[in-house]
Amino acid sequence: xxxxxxxxxxxxxxxxxxxxxxxxxxxxxxxxxxxxxxxxxxxxxxxxxxxxxxxxxxxxxxxxxxxxxxxxxxxxxxxxxxxxxxxxxxxxxxxxxxxxxxxxxxxxxxxxxxxxxxxxxxxxxxxxxxxxxxxxxxxxxxxxxxxxxxxxxxxxxxxxxxxxxxxxxxxxxxxxxxxxxxxxxxxxxxxxxxxxxxxxxxxxxxxxxxxxxxxxxxxxxxxxxxxxxxxxxxxxxxxxxxxxxxxxxxxxxxxxxxxxxxxxxxxxxxxxxxxxxxxxxxxxxxxxxxxxxxxxxxxxxxxxxxxxxxxxxxx
Amino acid sequence: xxxxxxxxxxxxxxxxxxxxxxxxxxxxxxxxxxxxxxxxxxxxxxxxxxxxxxxxxxxxxxxxxxxxxxxxxxxxxxxxxxxxxxxxxxxxxxxxxxxxxxxxxxxxxxxxxxxxxxxxxxxxxxxxxxxxxxxxxxxxxxxxxxxxxxxxxxxxxxxxxxxxxxxxxxxxxxxxxxxxxxxxxxxxxxxxxxxxxxxxxxxxxxxxxxxxxxxxxxxxxxxxxxxxxxxxxxxxxxxxxxxxxxxxxxxxxxxxxxxxxxxxxxxxxxxxxxxxxxxxxxxxxxxxxxxxxxxxxxxxxxxxxxxxxxxxxxxxxxxxxxxxxxxxxxxxxxxxxxxxxxxxxxxxxxxxxxxxxxxxxxxxxxxxxxxxxxxxxxxxxxxxxxxxxxxxxxxxxxxxxxxxxxxxxxxxxxxxxxxxxxxxxxxxxxxxxxxxxxxxxxxxxxxxxxxxxxxxxxxxxxxxxxxxxxxxxxxxxxxxxxxxxxxxxxxxxxxxxxxxxxxxxxxxxxxxxxxxxxxxxxxxxxxxxxxxxxxxxxxxxxxxxxx
Numbered sequence: 001x002x003x004x005x006x007x008x009x010x011x012x013x014x015x016x017x018x019x020x021x022x023x024x025x026x027x028x029x030x031x032x033x034x035x036x037x038x039x040x041x042x043x044x045x046x047x048x049x050x051x052x053x054x055x056x057x058x059x060x061x062x063x064x065x066x067x068x069x070x071x072x073x074x075x076x077x078x079x080x081x082x083x084x085x086x087x088x089x090x091x092x093x094x095x096x097x098x099x100x101x102x103x104x105x106x107x108x109x110x111x112x113x114x115x116x117x118x119x120x121x122x123x124x125x126x127x128x129x130x131x132x133x134x135x136x137x138x139x140x141x142x143x144x145x146x147x148x149x150x151x152x153x154x155x156x157x158x159x160x161x162x163x164x165x166x167x168x169x170x171x172x173x174x175x176x177x178x179x180x181x182x183x184x185x186x187x188x189x190x191x192x193x194x195x196x197x198x199x200x201x202x203x204x205x206x207x208x209x210x211x212x213x214x215x216x217x218x219x220x221x222x223x224x225x226x227x228x229x230x231x232x233x234x235x236x237x238x239x240x241x242x243x244x245x246x247x248x249x250x251x252x253x254x255x256x257x258x259x260x261x262x263x264x265x266x267x268x269x270x271x272x273x274x275x276x277x278x279x280x281x282x283x284x285x286x287x288x289x290x291x292x293x294x295x296x297x298x299x300x301x302x303x304x305x306x307x308x309x310x311x312x313x314x315x
Numbered sequence: 316x317x318x319x320x321x322x323x324x325x326x327x328x329x330x331x332x333x334x335x336x337x338x339x340x341x342x343x344x345x346x347x348x349x350x351x352x353x354x355x356x357x358x359x360x361x362x363x364x365x366x367x368x369x370x371x372x373x374x375x376x377x378x379x380x381x382x383x384x385x386x387x388x389x390x391x392x393x394x395x396x397x398x399x400x401x402x403x404x405x406x407x408x409x410x411x412x413x414x415x416x417x418x419x420x421x422x423x424x425x426x427x428x429x430x431x432x433x434x435x436x437x438x439x440x441x442x443x444x445x446x447x448x449x450x451x452x453x454x455x456x457x458x459x460x461x462x463x464x465x466x467x468x469x470x471x472x473x474x475x476x477x478x479x480x481x482x483x484x485x486x487x488x489x490x491x492x493x494x495x496x497x498x499x500x501x502x503x504x505x506x507x508x509x510x511x512x513x514x515x516x517x518x519x520x521x522x523x524x525x526x527x528x529x530x531x532x533x534x535x536x537x538x539x540x541x542x543x544x545x546x547x548x549x550x551x552x553x554x555x556x557x558x559x560x561x562x563x564x565x566x567x568x569x570x571x572x573x574x575x576x577x578x579x580x581x582x583x584x585x586x587x588x589x590x591x592x593x594x595x596x597x598x599x600x601x602x603x604x605x606x607x608x609x610x611x612x613x614x615x616x617x618x619x620x621x622x623x624x625x626x627x628x629x630x631x632x633x634x635x636x637x638x639x640x641x642x643x644x645x646x647x648x649x650x651x652x653x654x655x656x657x658x659x660x661x662x663x664x665x666x667x668x669x670x671x672x673x674x675x676x677x678x679x680x681x682x683x684x685x686x687x688x689x690x691x692x693x694x695x696x697x698x699x700x701x702x703x704x705x706x707x708x709x710x711x712x713x714x715x716x717x718x719x720x721x722x723x724x725x726x727x728x729x730x731x732x733x734x735x736x737x738x739x740x741x742x743x744x745x746x747x748x749x750x751x752x753x754x755x756x757x758x759x760x761x762x763x764x765x766x767x768x769x770x771x772x773x774x775x776x777x778x779x780x781x782x783x784x785x786x787x788x789x790x791x792x793x794x795x796x797x798x799x800x801x802x803x804x805x806x807x808x809x810x811x812x813x814x815x816x817x818x819x820x821x822x823x824x825x826x827x828x829x830x831x832x833x834x835x836x837x838x839x840x841x842x843x844x845x846x847x848x849x850x851x852x853x854x855x856x857x858x859x860x861x862x
Binding site for chain 2: 031032033034037049051052055083084085086094095150153154157158161164165166167168260261262263265269270273276277278
């Protein structure tokens, strides 16, 4: 049942991804800007420019370029970067793994803080703790992540000199250093997410707290903690997970701003750099990959629903 | 040096490590307690490594191909061209020790510096130089400057022959006074490499040059590592611009990719980076207050301009162009944009050039009265002119804002069109603009500067000044080696340009570099390029941090 559902969702995703890819192909080519010119610069060399265009395959007609790209997409090759001369597939995968190293801890950290906080705030509805939690959530939601990132850099990097400010170290090389380098970006990404998830958890928990079965649980003498953990949390967490899934998808798709500020070679930065360089194959490949990832993450969230709430059945 | 990670060969290990990072976050408190700077600086790698910020990743390790300024910056520490520029923009021999030119100016006989070795231990020979030049001229190499030497723009290298172990001869189709400048051209980056840099199939492998640093590793999107070449054979003259002694004074050079300027500044202030360069004036506010950071400023040969589409549209009207030229106060503009480092310059020749003469100081007098007078004579009807600019290069954007205000004061309305840099470059290449705030990479010889703007606009819309008589003058200058004649011709060319107003040269850009106080011997250059030979690290008082 579960496998059939997953397969159907994946098959349904194919036309969506194709449509997204086609749109990206068209939009990218509608953008003014010539990748060959960006490469040659102000060298005033028409011959070099022509040669660069030919090398990049830009001298071919748009339909030919589209067909070539579709065929490379179908074979999962995704072409070759015109700015870096590397296979797009390998480029995207390597950068995605770096982004995942930020996105996974960020969403986990956010869930670890936001879910208990939202639940606790709901239990303390309209009390000081609730108001403080909501105020912090609104503040966190309102502050842009790049500003948080710069503040963190100034505080922990420059003033206190505790953490490195630029660069990236893989856990494969040095785990301690990797964590030091990842701390600030992960924190900057998590803080905004914490605000969103806390509000969502609190809101749904408040609805659940008002239900008859929670009243019954309390009436039969269960402690408040047990009531919250056994009866409120499982019923309130599903919408939070949906939102968390969407956020996780977008984080995996690349937190371009954070990656740029902290000099992390993730997929978001790859995409931004490729747009600047008009590196068509990379833009197309990255958007396609991110779109697919988004669909995949949300599908996984859907698959988790029945495990948390047996009332939900996969249709 | 640290091993490569997350590269194409080790993606699987990275995948498993993403989970590792997630789990390890649980140990955050314990790790943070060990995060002090003192815990990171205990290896010789850190202590004898200079870390410099690159604003974007390099594009390739192959000189002169797929290039950009950052790529050139890194590669010029690995490879050496035959000639290089002095600080006064004159050409000096680098890989060459001596040369002579035939009577007719068409044959150059050169001899290589004695004892020069490649990074693989092989001695540099004339045969290898010949192989390099032939390879650069091969269309398959896709060298960006091939057209400067293939006859398509006049000059052609007809033949290169080795005359012995160290001597070789280059034969040209015509005499060209700028030939050595073209060989030394920064954008061309005609570095001499060992044939093993290329595979048997002709594909590029790694740069094996003769420079003061040898290539170690390139982690895409992260850093490029170089190591001092211990068998480097220097020129005996002292360091001068990009010429002279290039001996490295420290062991490792790491170029760290830091795209965000604020992060680069923070990296410098925190000690994680040693040098950041090509800064804007607005970057200085944080840095000047630090006692551990030194700021070095100077005038570069790059130049800012206001382009005017004189071929079509409303700006075909010379009176309107003159009104604009007189309405813009280039001195004030330069003072604002460069923090007083530069002053206005309406000439294409930079003031620090040996070719700059008094005649070139003649330009457009800033006078709102004169501007209004020309405006009254023009066909301008009060409609806004479109002024195109971008936010990627803050100098171009700020120039546009100030120019808009200056033009407004004399009654010329402008509408800013702010586009992405790639889009602006496209407009520039197609000639699709009215006014455009733009900047050119500086060339060292006036002929090369004029070459970038003077030509047939119908064939190449990137040209700004379409005047066959001036093209003839330029060709005459290129053929002449008589200094007095060249001076006169350059003055005449400048006067013609001022009269025609095809564009408005504003000022030469500033160069601002900043470095930690333990970096000894570093200084900014007129070429707006960092130079790490002749530099040493004195960390006796300052610990280093990991990057």
